Amino acid sequence: MLEIRRASVLYPGRDGADPVEALRSIELDIEPGEFVVALGASGCGKSTLLNLIAGFLAPSSGQIRLDGAPVTGPGQDRAVVFQKHALMPWMNVIDNLSFGLKLQGVEKAERHRIAREFLELLGLEDFETSPVYMLSGGMQQRVGIGRALTADPRILLMDEPLGALDALTRERAQELILRIWEAQKKSVFLITHSVEEALFMGTKLIVMSPRPGRITHRFDLPFSRQHLSGMSGREVKASPDFIAMRETVLSIIFADEEKAA
Numbered sequence: 001m002l003e004i005r006r007a008s009v010l011y012p013g014r015d016g017a018d019p020v021e022a023l024r025s026i027e028l029d030i031e032p033g034e035f036v037v038a039l040g041a042s043g044c045g046k047s048t049l050l051n052l053i054a055g056f057l058a059p060s061s062g063q064i065r066l067d068g069a070p071v072t073g074p075g076q077d078r079a080v081v082f083q084k085h086a087l088m089p090w091m092n093v094i095d096n097l098s099f100g101l102k103l104q105g106v107e108k109a110e111r112h113r114i115a116r117e118f119l120e121l122l123g124l125e126d127f128e129t130s131p132v133y134m135l136s137g138g139m140q141q142r143v144g145i146g147r148a149l150t151a152d153p154r155i156l157l158m159d160e161p162l163g164a165l166d167a168l169t170r171e172r173a174q175e176l177i178l179r180i181w182e183a184q185k186k187s188v189f190l191i192t193h194s195v196e197e198a199l200f201m202g203t204k205l206i207v208m209s210p211r212p213g214r215i216t217h218r219f220d221l222p223f224s225r226q227h228l229s230g231m232s233g234r235e236v237k238a239s240p241d242f243i244a245m246r247e248t249v250l251s252i253i254f255a256d257e258e259k260a261a
């Protein structure tokens, strides 16, 4: 569905410095229903890659195609959730969820009907009319994810969406995102700094390396499906296979960081 072929990004150097090769020759496919997670040391180009997929940025060379058509800018088929959600704090949950639909000109009754379909999935059914400034950080982030979903994108792009949450809320949010992913059958591209989160959530993991930013390792992962077929999140994360994979990926990332130091 989404194909990235030999995509490179060169940022102009600041104040006469050399250009930064943020991405070199990236090859990546995101298939329907796939959950792709990007992991890697700071500066390896994860956000640049997300911006390319979102269409916020054009590659310096190479191609990005969605169903065969070149991606030339942002579009409704791709929705982005950032760590710092851009919610309207004074507006209530249902109006925040349906804000994108309002911008598209969908009339109020219809946009509230669409948004209500997500309230239960998000665990927010009792908060429809609560202003979002009164909600906890975890609930606000769920509203942010829900707002991206109401636009019915084909690919949900998430840049470290759970980074600001405490450990327990973060684990719950991971499980909720997996349930949403399963129910909505979206493709997901998620950036995280947490190896555990990456392994738990993804069906496909890419590990990236900096200077120049490139994909150095790829893994297919079984853990999210194990959770969705009934194992608790804790059980999955404590299993010997999960721990072994965590050590493998951590050693790759530590080796990169040592090289960079």
Ligand SMILES: Nc1ncnc2c1ncn2[C@@H]1O[C@H](COP(=O)(O)OP(=O)(O)OP(=O)(O)O)[C@@H](O)[C@H]1O
Pocket: 011, 012, 014, 020, 021, 022, 040, 041, 042, 043, 044, 045, 046, 047, 048, 049, 213
């Ligand atoms: N607008 C820009 N102009 C110049 N250089 C940039 C620009 N944006 C990013 N870079 C550089 O490109 C490289 C990749 O940055 P990017 O933000 O994509 O990495 P990242 O893996 O998302 O990092 P982090 O994990 O710290 O968010 C870094 O060296 C960064 O300093």
